[in-house]
Amino acid sequence: MSGGGGATRLLRFSYRTGRSHYLAILFWSVVEAAPVFVSGLAVARALDQGFLVGKPLTGLSWLGVFALAAGLGAVGLGQIVPRLGAVAEPLRDALVRKVVEATVHRACEAWGRPVDSAVVARLTQQVELVRDSFAGLIMVVRDFAFTTVAVVAGLLTLLPMSAPLIIGPVVISVALFARLMLSLAERQRDLVLADEHVAAEVGTVVAGVRDVVAAGAEATAAARAGRAVDDQAHAARGVAVLTSAGTLCMAVGGWLPVVLLLLAFRDLFAAGATTGEVLGTMIFVLYGVQPALRGLVVGLGGTGLRLAVTAARLLDTTDTPGTPPLSSGGRDLDVWDAGTRAEAPRTRRRDADEGASAENSDPPPPSSGRDPDGRGTAVDSDTSPSRGGQDLVEGAGVVVSGVTFAYGAEAEPVLDGLDLHIPGGDHLAVVGPSGIGKSTLAALIAGVLTPGAGRITVAGRPIAGHDPAAFTEWRVLIPQEAYVFTGTLADNLRYLRPAATPEMMERSAHAVGLDLPHGLSEPLVPGDLSAGRRQLVALARAHLSAARLVILDEATCHLDAAAEARAEEAMAARPGTLIVIAHRMSSALRAGRVLVLDGTSAAVGSHTDLLASSPLYRDLAGRWRG
DSSP states (O other): OOOOHHHHHHHHHHHOOOOOHHHHHHHHHHHHTTHHHHHHHHHHHEEEEEEEGTOOHHHHHHHHHHHHHHHHHHHHHHOOOOOHHHHHHHHHHHHHHHHHHHHHHHHHHHTTSSHHHHHIIIIIIIIHHHHHHHHHHHHHHHHHHHHHHHHHHEEEEEEHGHHHHHHHHHHHHHHHHHHHHHHHHHHHHHHHHHHHHHHHHHHHHHTHHHHHTTTTTTHHHHHHHHHHHHHHHHHHHHHHHHHHHHHHHHHIIIHHHHHHHHTTHHHHHHHHHHHHHHHHHHHHHIIIHHHHHHHHHHHIIIHHHHHHHHHHHHHHOOOOOTTOOOOSSOOOOOOOTTEEEOOOOOOOOGGGGOOSOOOHHHHOOOSSSTTTOBOOOOOOOOOOOOOOTTTTSSSOOEEEEEEOSSSSSSSSOSEEEEEEETTTTTTEEESSSSTTTHHHHHHHHSSSSSSSSSEEEEEEEEEEOHOOOOHHHHEEEEEEOOOOOSEEHHHHHHHGGGTOOOOHHHHHHHHHOOTTTTTOOEOGGGGOOHHHHHHHHHHHHHHHOOOEEEEEESTTTTOOOHHHHHHHHHHHHHSEEEEEEOOHHHHHHHHSSSEESSSOOOEOOOHHHHHHOHHHHHHHHHHOOO
16 A cells, blocks of 8 residues: 555545544634735735835834734634644544554464564554644645645735746745655655564564573574664665755745845836835745745655555554454454453343343254264253253363364474363363463364364364354453453453343352452453452453353462362352363362373373373372472
């Protein structure tokens, strides 16, 4: 996308969302331009009808008219500035929404691979740059346009024969500047890409700093980041060199008219021009043309150019499949709760007490009871979320058949040919050494990751065969770092079940051990909460939801042992299937069955059975007991 195309899209969006503000800006711009129109006329009349003919009061009166016009212009400017915020802020909000949506979309598609570090530059630098530049560009272009019209009108009123001497150089100057802008746009785009490259390279080095130090690769890492910084400096110098050429454009449009007027003095006087008219014409140049042209060159050459290039880059990098285009309608961001996407305002789920369906889509057909290899799976045949007036049934059975997954084509598989059957309503704990693949398994079952080989079925149907909107209502995945958003506690708790009553929210909060010292109306600011309280909020939210499959990926790691036990017992008592990626071995004692992963094989059984059959499990349990 060209820079101009990106800026044009932003302008169309901004105009649709703030049409009334733009009309007001146009009106007050006419008022603001009044001093320019009056300036040359007032000076000419003050000289010709006042000071030069011995009437100082008349001259002062005309200067008073100029002063009144200047005051009127100040009023106009005062009305314009606040309206700029009204058109720029919605644009900033829409861009932030678009960047976040695109980032979440890409992160979910590329789960397990490094996140695009350049998004930091887009969100913290480029969006703010577009917001500020857009408002500044409106001011610059508006000022030049209305000032030019006021100067032309003033010249035609005061001394028409001088108009070509001023208008001609201005037109030439604008044409030269337009040509310069084409080259500047390319250099500015190089600079934007260089900025992103620096953010990406430095982010990569910082993220892997322990590996860098361990491998003794500090010099290599520094050289890699240094090359990116050098490229950025080179691009910045290129922009600076071309930007300085804008001085020539200002000289042509701002000072050439002065020279031409000086050369034409004798001819103008010979044609009947008065001293006041000639001096008034010069005032139009010095007071009107020069400031407006300087603002245009500096504004478009700097602010405007950055806007065009940065806007194009932002829109190019955020126009991804699955994210809506920038539009006047806009929409709230879909918020991901630890892998579960739900739009609270759009969910139509009734409470369990009302005996209504937990989802809008039809339930999947009953399972055949056989996995691909012909082994019996005993997957729940009753898969509808609402039977007999119950919002939750036993739970969604899960079958993992020959699943292999690796983070990259050349990487060693984290899971290799894994087979696992989790009946509906089961409570399974997953244990194993750190990094063995427990969280990967959780993400695969939740549908966040896609296996490289094999398949996973939930409620008798492959994950890919489920309606995405309905599937997100069936399962909740809570990771170590729980998601809590700014709002009230009630907003956070009912996010996955918008129709929940206060009594239902209080029961779920009490069940998992979430204290309510300030009630459900307590305002939550994520940064002000402890990690443990954030986890309790997320656990209460999941407990309240209608999901039939709950996956806790070390979701209680910030709680003490007693609080963890209470939360897990509450989740286990809740109807549905529960999978716990264990943070402590005590989670395995509470589970009906335990899955042990050791990197080469998997063992499933009760705590007692595994103590007898699995050396790794005995070792883990022994170390836990001390």
